[in-house]
Amino acid sequence: MAGIQFTDSAQTYLADLLSKQNTDGIGIRVFITQPGTPYAETCIAYCKPGEEKEDDQKLQLEQILVWLDGISVPFLDDALVDYATDRMGGQLTIKAPNAKVPMVNEDSPLNERINYLLQTEINPGLASHGGDVKLVDVVEGGIAILQFGGGCQGCGMVDVTLKEGIEKTMIARIPEITGVRDVTDHTVKENAYY
Incomplete structure (x- = not known):
């Protein structure tokens, strides 16, 4: 399973958003556009039942259901989803330090x-x-x-x-x-x- 972590504050915030969708079984889907390139962007979207993709990995957290895009999973290692409040409100942040980096090993070119x-x-x-x-x-x-x-x-x-x-x-x-x-x-x- 991917090494992505969701803080309690992020789960609470996302669970609140999901509860307002009036859809049973709705979760979120985490994916990276253009993974392994300098243009990689980590994204979170609503995922209604049946919208998950065949190669997605299911991650049932305490407060929310998360679907991880299969192609993005290796690039989500050490990723952190957090929700921090300040006097202006709050902000959901996603730090994915490996999103832009191609996965390599000794056998890679x-x-x-x-x-x-x-x-x-x-x-x-x-x-x-x-x-x-x-x-x-x-x-x-x-x-x-x-x-x-x-x-x-x-x-x-x-x-x-x-x-x-x-x-x-x-x-x-x-x-x-x-x-x-x-x-x-x-x-x-x-x-x-x-």
């Missing part, structure tokens, strides 16, 4: 494993500087060719970041990689992080 590492470990650190890095290619000898973007482009620290951070991490985590190279033109200085 090399470029998928590299992209997974970049998205889950390397880019979150670069994002604080408004930057990111993406894989361009892997060339002979196990050299990963990377391209920096955003605030990394034009930053004087790119060489240090590349060698001390990214290259060490990639070599340690992906045995086929022997080094990394940068194809980005760092003479463009607009938006650079200093």
